[in-house]
Amino acid sequence: MSSLQPTMTSNSSSNFDEHQWVIQMRRSLEEELEEEAEIPVSIFNVPKTLMASDPDSYIPQQVALGPYHYWRPELYEMERYKLAAAKRMQKQLQSLKFQHLVSSLIELELRIRASYHKYLDFNGETLAWMMAVDASFMLEFLQIYALKEGKTLTRVSSRMSHLAHNDILRDMVMLENQIPLFLLRKVLEFQFSSLQLSDDMLHSMLIGLCKEISPFKMMEELPNVQLSELTHLLDFLYQVIVPKLEDFHSCETTEVQDEQDAKKGEENSFGKSSYVKQFLEEIWKVLSKLNKGPARLLKRVIFSKPVKVILKLPWTMISNLPLFSVLKQPIEYMFSSRDKEGKSENGSTLNSNTNFDKPPLVEEITIPSITELSKAGVHFLPTKGSISTISFDVKNVTLYLPTISLDGNTEAIFRNLVAYEVCNASGPLVFTRYTELMIGIIDNEEDAKLLREREIILNLKSDEEVAKLWNGMSKSVRLTKVPFLDKVIEDVNKYYNGRWKVRVGKFMKLYVFGSWQFLTLLAAILLLLMMSLQAFCSVYGCARIFHVNTIS
Numbered sequence: 001m002s003s004l005q006p007t008m009t010s011n012s013s014s015n016f017d018e019h020q021w022v023i024q025m026r027r028s029l030e031e032e033l034e035e036e037a038e039i040p041v042s043i044f045n046v047p048k049t050l051m052a053s054d055p056d057s058y059i060p061q062q063v064a065l066g067p068y069h070y071w072r073p074e075l076y077e078m079e080r081y082k083l084a085a086a087k088r089m090q091k092q093l094q095s096l097k098f099q100h101l102v103s104s105l106i107e108l109e110l111r112i113r114a115s116y117h118k119y120l121d122f123n124g125e126t127l128a129w130m131m132a133v134d135a136s137f138m139l140e141f142l143q144i145y146a147l148k149e150g151k152t153l154t155r156v157s158s159r160m161s162h163l164a165h166n167d168i169l170r171d172m173v174m175l176e177n178q179i180p181l182f183l184l185r186k187v188l189e190f191q192f193s194s195l196q197l198s199d200d201m202l203h204s205m206l207i208g209l210c211k212e213i214s215p216f217k218m219m220e221e222l223p224n225v226q227l228s229e230l231t232h233l234l235d236f237l238y239q240v241i242v243p244k245l246e247d248f249h250s251c252e253t254t255e256v257q258d259e260q261d262a263k264k265g266e267e268n269s270f271g272k273s274s275y276v277k278q279f280l281e282e283i284w285k286v287l288s289k290l291n292k293g294p295a296r297l298l299k300r301v302i303f304s305k306p307v308k309v310i311l312k313l314p315w316t317m318i319s320n321l322p323l324f325s326v327l328k329q330p331i332e333y334m335f336s337s338r339d340k341e342g343k344s345e346n347g348s349t350l351n352s353n354t355n356f357d358k359p360p361l362v363e364e365i366t367i368p369s370i371t372e373l374s375k376a377g378v379h380f381l382p383t384k385g386s387i388s389t390i391s392f393d394v395k396n397v398t399l400y401l402p403t404i405s406l407d408g409n410t411e412a413i414f415r416n417l418v419a420y421e422v423c424n425a426s427g428p429l430v431f432t433r434y435t436e437l438m439i440g441i442i443d444n445e446e447d448a449k450l451l452r453e454r455e456i457i458l459n460l461k462s463d464e465e466v467a468k469l470w471n472g473m474s475k476s477v478r479l480t481k482v483p484f485l486d487k488v489i490e491d492v493n494k495y496y497n498g499r500w501k502v503r504v505g506k507f508m509k510l511y512v513f514g515s516w517q518f519l520t521l522l523a524a525i526l527l528l529l530m531m532s533l534q535a536f537c538s539v540y541g542c543a544r545i546f547h548v549n550t551i552s
Contacts, residue, residue, distance in 0.1 A: 020123060039114040042231035043068075043178045044423035050415070054472065057412040058419065060171035062164055065134045067120050067127065068176045082137040089136040092191055101190055102132045105183065115180045115231065117423075134179055135187045141168065145208030146201065169213060170409045175416045175423070178232035185227065199227050206236050215410050216241060217458075218384040218403040234420055241417070242431045243388035367440040367489050368496050370447035373399070376499050378492070382456045387434045390484075392491040399492060401451075406459040411469050418473075433482040435473055437489065442470045 043066065046058045063078040064070050090098040105112070105128040112127060113120055120127060171177055181202075188198035207222065214237065225239045370380070379396070382403040383389035391400045404410075418432050442448055445463040452459060452466075459466050 017121065021121070024123075039111050040231070041117045042115050042180070042235060042424065044117045044175060044420070046175055046416075046419045047422060050419050050422070054411075054415065057415040058174055058176060060174055060177045062167040063137075063171050063177075065138060065172065065177045066179045067116065067122060067130060068118065070130060082133050085137040085140045086133045088140065089187075089191075096190060098132065101187060102128045104186060104190075105131055108183070108186070111182065112180060131179060131183050132187070135183050138172070138179065139184060139187060139205075141172070142205040142209060145206075145212055146204045166409060170412050173213065173234055173237065173409075173413050173416055175234060175419050178234055181227065181230050181232050181236070203227055206233070209233070210237055210240050213237070213409065213413060214241060215404040215406065215413065216386050216402055217405045218382075219386055234416060235424075237413070238417055238420060238431070241386055242421070243386060367437065367492055369443040370441050370450045371443075373441070373492065373496060374450060376496050378495070380451065380454045380456060382454060387430065388484075390434070390437075390488055392488045392495075394491060394495065397495065399488075401456045403456055403458060406457060406461055406466060406469065408460075411473070414473065428482045429480040430482050430485070433480065433485045435470075437485060439470050439473055440489075442467055 045068070051058050060069055060075065062075070063082070064072060064075045069075060086098060089101075093101070102125075106124050109124040109127060112131060122130070184202055185195075185198060188202055189195060192198040192201065210222065211217070222240055225236065230236050230239065368376070374380070377397055379398040381398055381400050383400050385402050387402060389400060389402050392398070393400070414435060418429075418435060421429050421431050442451070445467045448457065448459075448463040448466040448470075451457040452463060457466060461469070
């Protein structure tokens, strides 16, 4: 198991006990490993790429829970509060001693070690005492959030009021600061007469905590999560917030099939026309209203026999002509079908079943900002739910986003949820994809302001701080596809890129201001017109003609 890897902790690399390590290895191989094999690793080290972006969001600042940060000197001050909580726990055990609790945890040593990804350089008794004390402190803290009232809860709340409550809460949700949930259940068994009562109390604590710290505070109903299926506190928060992809599979399969059928029909009709014909048809719509002067002459030229012959030529042949070779790409850009399904600006498809199994390209996470979408006519409405409520209504041009509440701990919670998902998830990174979506649509404080005005973001921060929070979030260490979120991103991009105002703006930027070939062609045409005018005037005398016209 990964817990047996001889990886040194940062604090114990210089004091590594080789003899103790050999003893631990021998015990692990000699004792039954079936139980250990059933416990998946759930408490990981934060990946270095994420840790480097903002260490304070991943490293506890007030209290160490579990072995990863236990020996850090700056956290020693909290040890007296943890010891006081252990003493109060001992009083609640009545006839039993705290040693009995420790002894029961020693029997769970293999399960404890199996839960941690890093090798734990502690002997079994030390690890059991550490977990017993930390679990006592954690349970006393969580009692504040139990969904019931009583004298005990009031007394605990008053004791904790003088501590840095929010800082402790922030530390408790950090990935490297987790302790296995089965330890909390075991400790509560010593306080209650049955496992059912202890589980009810723990579930009540976790639900209350989730309602307190979850950014999605407007969720009308929390999903039912079994305690036996949870690994630790952060895992509980993740299971409540992040929807299961299985819930979207059937409906998405139908939608994708419909899109593919529509695409086939559209491609068949699209292939029958030429870009040049579409181009001239657009010109005809404008010129048909102008039948006087130069417009009439220009119409005769465009629809003359030579031009009709050109239209009958294959597009591949036309595109090789000197003039059209330069105009080919701009014409294709401006008059290609705006409803073409599944194509990104870089030519990568998004709505294929096979492509959903492959990692996406970096360009595919691009999405216009809230301000840009608003100018393009997109409306924004909040939903009372989790990530699963994100959708884009094409008919009403409305993007639905869940209401989130931001406070001082939100960034740490988001970052650790992303880190946990990256380390633990074998499938698509749903929460990471959500953060990438929010990073994409929030570029500056103006975007944050628009979301606040739509009551999608309920923040205790300024708009500038909200924008910095999202833009400071690290992207995942690996890209992934999440079908229902990618569908939203695809539909939004398709609508936005299909707007003529947007297409003209991109056309001007790409092919007029940013294309030396197009500018060269334009300069050549102007030069040709000037030379033609000069030749005309040298023969017919422009000054005399204009003078005569003026007199007449």
